[in-house]
Amino acid sequence: MPTPIVQFGTSRFLQAHADLFISEALKKGEAPGPITIVQTTGSSERSGRLAALARPEGFPVIIRGIQEGETIDATQRVTSVARALSTAQNWSEIRAIIAEEAEILISNTGDTGYQVGDNDLITDIPLSFPGKLLLLLKARFDAARRPLTILPCELVSRNGDVLKALMLRLAAERMGNIAFIDWLDKDVVWANTLVDRIVSEPLEPAGAIAEPYALWAIENQSGLRLPCIHPCVKLVDDLTPYEKLKLHILNLGHTVLAELWLRQGRDQNGTVRKILADPGIAAHLDKIYQSEVIPAFAAKGLESEAADYVTATLERFRNPFLNHRLGDIANHHREKIERRIVDLLRWSPGVVMPELQAICDQ
Incomplete structure (x- = not known):
């Protein structure tokens, strides 16, 4: 055939x-x-x-x-x-x-x-x-x-x-x-x-x-x-909007969680799903998405797309069948911060993003 x-x-x-x-x-x-x-x-x-x-x-x-x-x-x-x-x-x-x-x-x-x-x-x-x-x-x-x-x-x-x-x-x-x-x-x-x-x-x-x-x-x-x-x-x-959504929502979320995991010295076998079971961590990530990331996309005319992608991303993070290790995500952490967070700050210079800026300044 x-x-x-x-x-x-x-x-x-x-x-x-x-x-x-x-x-x-x-x-x-x-x-x-x-x-x-x-x-x-x-x-x-x-x-x-x-x-x-x-x-x-x-x-x-x-x-x-x-x-x-x-x-x-x-x-x-x-x-x-x-x-x-x-x-x-x-x-x-x-x-x-x-x-x-x-x-x-x-x-x-x-x-x-x-x-x-x-x-x-x-x-x-x-x-x-x-x-x-x-x-x-x-x-x-x-x-x-x-x-x-x-x-x-x-x-x-x-x-x-x-x-x-x-x-x-x-x-x-x-x-x-x-x-x-x-x-x-x-x-x-x-x-x-x-x-x-x-x-x-x-x-x-x-x-x-x-x-x-x-x-x-x-x-x-x-x-x-x-x-x-x-x-x-x-x-x-x-393709640019799709690249930005993946990089600055999915990948950025992974890096934010890895930063918190490293900073707090949590369980070495920690996973994305487990760390999001902590209400404080979940609220912190949601605040970054709602008050910093989505406004950055809104400034580019992509607010609804970003909001939908955030919803899908949080479901993906909480997948009960997936053990996505934070130790793996944290590999090359500084380089990932540069690509996933610093680039977002450059892409939307008029949007105030204090939590993300704090990660970059660590």
Whole structure:
């Protein structure tokens, strides 16, 4: 069966996000077709996962949490994956699929996914994801030169723009084919996307446990193809408000709680849910949201969006099934304060935010 969607990465996040959305959409005839999953690393422990991902009966995704005041604990079967291949074992087959079948590429390759080594293209199969992608796109260019939509899901701001610039530079430095570079620039759609869902645990050999909340925001541009029609997939004109909501409400809330946890020397095994069980802590966070954060968004014309996102965020924080450790959140704490709180102060200089300013001044 042809697979118009090719996914680079086997992460539990993608299983409970893109794979699940496309599975649900396929049942309604609202997706272009099934997925080929490509494992881009040589990790031997994932070989069993590949086989399990492509089983006809699918794999489970368990949704657990609170949504609109209701507790949810439900299992869904994801059946959108037709094939699961490895670049180490199935390179020729993957090249053919990209050249002949693919219409949409999805990637989620981790924090170091865009790093490229100096000698990356010396081997027939490059070590890095960008090196592999460059050769696969060259195979498509040579075979058909048909357009393509690429939807990177890495947690990088303007990820489509970043990946496009990297690929154009690599093509210029390591291939020098002007026609290929022009095709990459004009016929490949490099979409900027934002993903938002906490996927807390993997299931073996495949599957995941995730919270009910989910968002896949995709910035519109000419020629873009969506991977599916789904309530959690939003085609938007500008990603900036969604990036700001996530960064300055969800992420900021995590950092505020981590700051209180560190300052008060609380239980080393403390979690977001446990610390919010303290009425004083909960009231303090709510005060920051209501009197400082929401007014900052209101100054940008986003008051209702921020208020709704705060409500959803507090439900996510109180998820009874999720043990989100404050010790993990507190890693790189000063850098997170800079990105999540200081940047909010800069973004809304006319709004008075004494509690957040106090955290920055510590």
